[in-house]
Amino acid sequence: MMNGNDENxxxxxxxxxxxxxxxxxxxxxxxxxxxxxxxxxxxVMKVIRENxxxxxxxxxxxxxxxxxxxxxxxxxxSNAFFSSVVLRMEKYLYSKGYxxxxxxxxxxxxxxxxxxxxxxxxxxxxxxxxxxxQEFDTSVIQTQTxxxxxxxxxxxxxxxxxxxxxxxxxxxxxxETLIKQGCKKLGIIISHENLYSSKERLRGFKDALEKxxxxxxxxxxxxxxxxxxxxxxxxxxxxxxxxxxxLYDGIFAVNDRLAFGTMKxxxxxxxxxxxxxxxxxxxxxxxxxxxxxxxxxxxxxxDQLAKVSCDILLKLINSEMMTSTxxxxxxxxSIILRESV
Amino acid sequence: MMNGNDENxxxxxxxxxxxxxxxxxxxxxxxxxxxxxxxxxxxVMKVIRENxxxxxxxxxxxxxxxxxxxxxxxxxxSNAFFSSVVLRMEKYLYSKGYxxxxxxxxxxxxxxxxxxxxxxxxxxxxxxxxxxxQEFDTSVIQTQTxxxxxxxxxxxxxxxxxxxxxxxxxxxxxxETLIKQGCKKLGIIISHENLYSSKERLRGFKDALEKxxxxxxxxxxxxxxxxxxxxxxxxxxxxxxxxxxxLYDGIFAVNDRLAFGTMKxxxxxxxxxxxxxxxxxxxxxxxxxxxxxxxxxxxxxxDQLAKVSCDILLKLINSEMMTSTxxxxxxxxSIILRESV
DNA sequence: TTGTATGCGTTATCAT
DNA sequence: ATGATAACGCATACAA
Numbered sequence: 001m002m003n004g005n006d007e008n009x010x011x012x013x014x015x016x017x018x019x020x021x022x023x024x025x026x027x028x029x030x031x032x033x034x035x036x037x038x039x040x041x042x043x044v045m046k047v048i049r050e051n052x053x054x055x056x057x058x059x060x061x062x063x064x065x066x067x068x069x070x071x072x073x074x075x076x077x078s079n080a081f082f083s084s085v086v087l088r089m090e091k092y093l094y095s096k097g098y099x100x101x102x103x104x105x106x107x108x109x110x111x112x113x114x115x116x117x118x119x120x121x122x123x124x125x126x127x128x129x130x131x132x133x134q135e136f137d138t139s140v141i142q143t144q145t146x147x148x149x150x151x152x153x154x155x156x157x158x159x160x161x162x163x164x165x166x167x168x169x170x171x172x173x174x175x176e177t178l179i180k181q182g183c184k185k186l187g188i189i190i191s192h193e194n195l196y197s198s199k200e201r202l203r204g205f206k207d208a209l210e211k212x213x214x215x216x217x218x219x220x221x222x223x224x225x226x227x228x229x230x231x232x233x234x235x236x237x238x239x240x241x242x243x244x245x246x247l248y249d250g251i252f253a254v255n256d257r258l259a260f261g262t263m264k265x266x267x268x269x270x271x272x273x274x275x276x277x278x279x280x281x282x283x284x285x286x287x288x289x290x291x292x293x294x295x296x297x298x299x300x301x302x303d304q305l306a307k308v309s310c311d312i313l314l315k316l317i318n319s320e321m322m323t324s325t326x327x328x329x330x331x332x333x334s335i336i337l338r339e340s341v
Numbered sequence: 342m343m344n345g346n347d348e349n350x351x352x353x354x355x356x357x358x359x360x361x362x363x364x365x366x367x368x369x370x371x372x373x374x375x376x377x378x379x380x381x382x383x384x385v386m387k388v389i390r391e392n393x394x395x396x397x398x399x400x401x402x403x404x405x406x407x408x409x410x411x412x413x414x415x416x417x418x419s420n421a422f423f424s425s426v427v428l429r430m431e432k433y434l435y436s437k438g439y440x441x442x443x444x445x446x447x448x449x450x451x452x453x454x455x456x457x458x459x460x461x462x463x464x465x466x467x468x469x470x471x472x473x474x475q476e477f478d479t480s481v482i483q484t485q486t487x488x489x490x491x492x493x494x495x496x497x498x499x500x501x502x503x504x505x506x507x508x509x510x511x512x513x514x515x516x517e518t519l520i521k522q523g524c525k526k527l528g529i530i531i532s533h534e535n536l537y538s539s540k541e542r543l544r545g546f547k548d549a550l551e552k553x554x555x556x557x558x559x560x561x562x563x564x565x566x567x568x569x570x571x572x573x574x575x576x577x578x579x580x581x582x583x584x585x586x587x588l589y590d591g592i593f594a595v596n597d598r599l600a601f602g603t604m605k606x607x608x609x610x611x612x613x614x615x616x617x618x619x620x621x622x623x624x625x626x627x628x629x630x631x632x633x634x635x636x637x638x639x640x641x642x643x644d645q646l647a648k649v650s651c652d653i654l655l656k657l658i659n660s661e662m663m664t665s666t667x668x669x670x671x672x673x674x675s676i677i678l679r680e681s682v
Numbered sequence: 683t684t685g686t687a688t689g690c691g692t693t694a695t696c697a698t
Numbered sequence: 699a700t701g702a703t704a705a706c707g708c709a710t711a712c713a714a
Contacts, residue, residue, distance in 0.1 A: 011707055022685045027709055034710090035683055057462040058408065059707030061399045062690050069442070069463075076428065083424040087417065090445050094452075099459060101410070102443040104431050111435075118440060121398040122410075231630075260631065289572075290601065292633045352691055363701045368693060375694095376699055400691030403706050686713075691706105698701080 010053050019047040030055070061123055069099045070313065071119035071145075074130045075107045081283050081300070082130060085150070088306030089128060096314060098125070107133045116143050126313045133194055136160065146316040148309050151197050161316065162328045163309045167197045170298040170333035171204020174252045174280040177296075179212050181278055181341055183250025187220030189238065189258040191229050201254045201282060219246050224258060234261025235268065242269045248277050256281035256288060259295055263340070278341040293339030305331045351392050360388040371396070402464055410440045411654065412460035412486075414470045416448045422624050422641070426471060426491070429647030437655060439466070448474045457484050467654045474535055477501065487657040489650050492538045502657065503669045504650045508538045511639040511674035512545020515593045515621040518637075520553050522619055522682055524591025528561030530579065530599040532570050542595045542623060560587050565599060575602025576609065583610045589618050597622040597629060600636055604681070619682040634680030646672045 012030070016023040021040060028034035029044040047053075061067040070093055074082045090100045101124065103115045112132065119127065120143050127147040129136055136147075137155040147160040151167075154160035178186055188205045192198050209216045222241050224234055238261060242248075248271075253259035259281030263273055271277050273293055281288065284299035308329055315322055353371070357364040362381060369375035370385040388394075402408040411434055415423045431441045442465065444456045453473065460468065461484050468488040470477055477490050479500040488501040492508075495501035519527060529546050533539050550557045563582050565575055579602060583589075589612075594600035600622030604614055612618050614634055622629065625640035649670055656663055 009707095012709095013707075023708080024686080024710080025684060028684090031709080037683060040683080054458055055462045056403075056464070056707050057459070058399055058403045058464050059690090060709080062397075062403055062692090062706090063708045063710085065690075067399065077418070077431070078421070078425045078428040080419070080421065084419045086443070087419040087445060090418070090443060094445070094456075099442050099444075099463065101440050102427070102431060103440075104428060104435075115435075117395050118398070121396045122440065123397070123399050287628055287631050290628050290632045350691095353693095354691075364691090365693080365702080366700055369700090372693085378699060381699080397691050400706090401693075403690090403708095404692045404694085406706075684714085686711105688709105688711085690708090693705090695704085696702090698699100 009056070010051050011056065012053075015044065015047050015051065015053055018051065019044045065123065067123040067125055068097055069101055069122065069124050070126050070128060071101045071103060071115070071122075071124040072128045072130070073103045073105050073112060073115065073132065075105055075132055077102060077104055080285050080287075081302070084302045085130060085306050088303055089310055092307055092310045096310075105132060107131075109134065116145075119143075120145055125317050128309055128313060131195065131197065133192075135196075146313065148313045148316070150305065150309050151195075153196050157328070161312050161322075161326075163305065163312065164196070164200075164330055165300040165305060166330040166333050167200035168204040168207075169330075170282060170300075170335075171201035171252065171254070172208045173204070173333065173335050174282070174298050175205045175208030176212070177335060177337070177341060178250035178252065178278055178280060179208065179214070181250070183278055184214065185217075185220070185247050186214065186250045186252070187217075187222065187241075187246070187248045189222045189224060189234070189251060189253040189262055191224035191254070191258060192226050193223065198254050201252075205252055217246075219244075220248060229257055229261075231257060231261040231264060234258050235264040238262050238265035239268060242271075250278045251280075253279065253281045256283045256285040256295060256297055259297070259340075260287065260291060263291060263293075263295070274340050280335070280341060284336050288336070288338060296338045296341045297336055298333050299336050300333055301331050350397070351394050352397065353394075356385065356388050356392065356394055359392065360385045406464065407466055408464040409438055410442055410463065410465050412442045412444060412456070412463075412465040412468045414444045414446050414453060414456065414468065414473065416446055416472055418443060418445055421626050421628075422643070423471060425643045426647050429644055430469060430651055433648055433651045437651075446473060448472075450475065457486075460484075461486055466658050469650055469654060472536065472538065474533075476537075487654065489654045489657070491646065491650050492536075494537050498669070502653050502663075502667075504646065504653065505537070505541075505671055506641040506646060507671040507674050508541035509545040509548075510671075511623060511641075511676075512542035512593065512595070513549045514545070514674065514676050515623070515639050516546045516549030517553070518676060518678070518682060519591035519593065519619055519621060520549065520555070522591070524619055525555065526558075526561070526588050526590045527555065528558075528563065528582075528587070528589045528592045530563045530565060530575070530592060530594040530603055532565035532595070532599060533567050534564065539595050542593075546593055558587075560585075561589060570598055570602075572598060572602040572605060575599055576605040579603050579606035580609060583612075591619045592621075594620065594622045597624045597626040597636060597638055600638070600681075601628065601632060604632060604634075604636070615681050621676070621682060625677050629677070629679060637679045637682045638677055639674050640677050641674055642672050 012023045012026045016026045105112045127145050130150045132152050135153045135155040149162050151164050281297040284297040288295040288297050353364050353367045357367045446453045468486050471491045473493050476494045476496040478496040490503050492505050622638040625638040629636040629638050
């Protein structure tokens with residue numbers, strides 16, 4: 001079996017020999033800078049093709065202090081929302097000549113820091129940090145690497161850019177939709193309260209109530225433990241609230257998983273969706289179409305989120321000027337209405 | 342804003358100066374090889390900590406011809422099955438000190454080849470190639486990089502290892518399950534026929550029929566265009582077959598998306614699932630639990646698939662010996678029964 | 683237009 | 699036990 005180690009890759013030096021020019025000239029031809037005659041260009045390119053030369057990016061990176069690689073930190077790539085974001089990012093960055101190193105952090109701060117050190121050692125040109133628990137502290141975690149935080153507040157806004165879906169508006173939108181449909185006894189199901197996005201969605205919920213002259217009944221705020229967000233587990237928590245005598249005619253779940261658990265709870269408790277209680281989730285998970293009733297949900301503009309994030313990062317990398325509004329952008333959310341309302 | 346370029350990272354050389362030893366000694370201490378006194382070790386380590394030194398892996402890679410990076414080629418990371426596989430791989434490889442470069446190929450041969458060149462230039466230590474259309478040809482695509490193909494046959498078995506779920510057995514299992522439930526008029530919905538996994542699942546279907554004395558009616562093989570695998574599109578194709586007068590009492594869909602489309606078609610056509618027609622899918626997508634009726638499906642052992650693949654690749658990288666059975670492994674599949682049968 | 687020489691940060695060889 | 703030196707492949711400043 002062919003072993004990777006015994007390969008003898010050809011180098012610029014060798015191409016230079018074969019085409020009777022200096023390595024410098026070969027380099028100039030390859031990168032199309034400096035000046036050289038058309039005749040030389042053709043001769044060199046011919047040799048390159050014939051010998052199937054391929055650039056050694058490791059050497060190039062060392063020399064140029066630039067790796068053409070972006071590190072992407074994400075809590076869990078198997079999550080539908082995250083993997084879609086990463087997909088978009090990868091495609092966009094690929095088109096710009098960058099590769100992506102993927103890092104599953106499990107929201108584990110320790111793993112996160114370890115990865116950060118490794119990525120810095122690999123000289124990544126930039127960092128895309130998606131979600132995660134705490135605020136992201138660029139000073140404690142000693143990375144000078146250019147960073148764009150998505151759905152996660154950087155502690156030091158001098159050092160990192162912040163892009164986010166407009167979770168607040170999403171929460172507002174969902175809640176007002178329920179209100180418009182006549183709901184009076186509104187509740188919210190929430191988990192991962194320390195997440196920026198959760199906080200914002202909750203804030204939107206509360207503000208919508210206030211704006212419409214409704215009071216936020218604390219008994220109708222169901223908090224789900226971060227480790228128990230499986231639909232079955234959620235169902236039990238929600239059922240408990242139902243059995244405790246809390247009445248609902250509209251529920252906003254801060255994410256779709258919670259919404260599914262809530263729907264199951266309603267079924268079990270004998271409340272019909274949407275007749276007795278209306279439900280709206282968040283993320284527009286592919287599952288939404290399949291549940292019965294199908295689930296209304298707030299949809300994030302994943303394409304835009306990924307594109308804007310990458311664009312800003314590339315701007316940083318190319319040390320282009322940026323307006324202060326660019327350094328902190330909100331991507332609008334929209335609501336997809338289905339049977340559950 | 343801090344710019345990545347003006348950082349002045351400290352090097353082994355500088356650590357050497359600060360601790361009054363040579364760079365060579367510092368390197369030896371860091372990598373804990375060679376010999377050095379305990380006193381030296383402590384002094385060097387102290388300086389390293391105090392100055393927050395971090396290894397430059399790019400330089401290390403150039404020198405050692407080893408990048409501690411694995412390239413992962415995957416058709417579409419936003420697919421639930423693929424992203425789960427990648428998640429497991431990344432976790433496992435991280436624990437072994439490797440990073441993962443993710444490459445979405447869209448099953449586009451051109452992009453695939455371009456990526457392969459880039460990865461080789463980045464000196465990745467190995468390649469994990471998941472699925473994809475054609476057989477993977479290590480000679481045409483001139484990569485000497487150590488490769489493990491998952492669910493995709495390498496053309497030259499000398500140059501690459503092949504790991505796969507047992508799709509054949511999965512197809513067999515699904516079909517026999519339907520037969521045991523009394524189905525006589527069995528059909529299959531299939532897309533991506535050129536995929537190794539699809540072929541195998543189909544083969545399992547046919548063999549199961551034959552083994553049970555049933556004939557495979559070609560009219561009950563519904564082929565879906567690769568570009569029209571959305572449930573709604575699938576539904577139309579399946580409905581057409583129904584309207585053409587083809588009768589079914591059991592359907593094996595080679596993946597869950599097709600199964601969902603098929604279920605919708607049954608609903609529209611007035612056939613009850615599972616009373617009139619029983620359905621089994623493949624992949625055990627999270628969606629299976631949510632559809633109504635919930636969908637039975639063949640489940641791949643993702644953990645095992647990822648772990649075995651990584652283990653083999655690491656063995657290749659460390660040029661460990663391998664038995665010929667190791668070079669071509671099948672991971673067992675199982676069936677998850679739900680309401681649809 | 684082209685060549686020479688140097689250095690990026692590291693490890694490995696060969697001394698001492 | 700430790701140091702001097704070369705080499706990995708490339709880009710660039712400077713010279714010609």
